Structure formats: structure tokens, C-alpha cells
Amino acid sequence: MSSARIAAPLEAFAALSGFTFGSEALHLNLSVSAWAAGLLAVFLSIVGVELKHEIVAGSLRNPREAPSRCSLRWNPTKQRLSHTTKSMSW
Secondary structure, X not given: OOHXXXXXXXXXXXXXXXXXXXXXXXXXXXEHHHHXXXXXXXXHHHHHHHHHHHHXXXXXXXXXXXXXXXXXXXXXXXXXXXXXXXXXXX
């Protein structure tokens, strides 16, 4: 593959990631990459809060009753973790 075929998409990506948009009055005139990083941070924070809720008070509170296709167990005879598959119970 020639370097020209690789360079063109990289240049296009660099130009797009440097493009800015947003409200200047609210100091939100940010680049596409800054918006993507911020939205990813918000999304992962929400996922973390939801996961914590499920572990503390939801269906993941008791690991034996948690819906799962694969669970890990300590196998004392083999001295290692082993997995067992089970069907979903919903």
C-alpha cells in the first residue's frame, strides 16, 4: 500500500478533529476531538453509576443469582479459576 493512500485519510482525520464548533458566548467553541472526549467521559460516568447501582442494590448484588452466560469459580482441586456456562434466566 502506498504512503499516499495512507496519508490522505490521516490528513482528513486531522482536519476534521481540528474543526471547532459550539457557542462562543458559553465558551463551548471546542474542537471535534474535545467534544468527543467530553461526551465519552460523560457516557462512561453514567455507565459507572449504573453499574454501581446494580452491584449495590440491583440484580448484581448476589453473584450467584446474577444473570450471566459465564461465571468464574475458584476450583480448589486445580488451584485456578474455571468457568462454567449457564443459561440466562429471564
